[in-house]
Amino acid sequence: MKRAEISRATLGRIPQYLKYLKTVFPATDNISATILAKELGLGEVQVRKxxxxxxxxxxxxxxxxxxxxxxxxxxFLNDGEDSRVVIVGxxxxxRALLDYGGFGEYGLDITAAFDIAVTKPEFSHIGKPIFxxxxxxxxxRDHRVKIGILTVPSSQAQEVCDRMVKAGIRALWCFAPCVLRTPENVLVQYENMALSLAFLNKKFKG
Known part of the structure; x- marks a missing residue:
């Protein structure tokens, strides 16, 4: 099944189901959508879907x-193995993204970070490498990385993007406030935190 068929909201609930199921197994052999919905505070129809x-x-x-x-x-989450991810910047x-443990729930392994200011290998607070x-x-290429995260200034983002594409990366998560030029077979997800906060502020004020 292609991930494109799954909504973002559904994807966000899958780890909830998985975490709960692991707390009741092996004591419980079978479980209904009704019980799952009740225990997790969700709608039964939504759980079934x-x-x-x-x-x-x-x-x-x-x-x-x-x-x-x-x-x-x-x-579904892992596709049989963790998806390796690198960060540039x-x-x-x-560094906060590198050490964040929540990505593992979705089968994502933030393997390493890279930075132009680093001249020899360093390590994050939890021991992940920064090269x-x-x-x-x-x-x-050696680790078959297919996903890259850009946490660099917008002035450097396109150059980093080009290097990622040449290295075989086919999906980008970009935190720089810019629009990247990429081949058609490369996916880009933009994350503008200032815009998200401004949107929240606008909704809050009505």
Missing amino acids: DLAAVSGAGRPKTGYRVDDLILSLER AGKLG PMADFENFC
């Missing part, structure tokens, strides 16, 4: 086998 999108429908009266459902959700934001940019292309 979410689970149907990633694992198929449950059986009448018995619901879902917990072990099978856990396996289906893990496969090891400032405060880049000089001279090592970037070889690292990405």
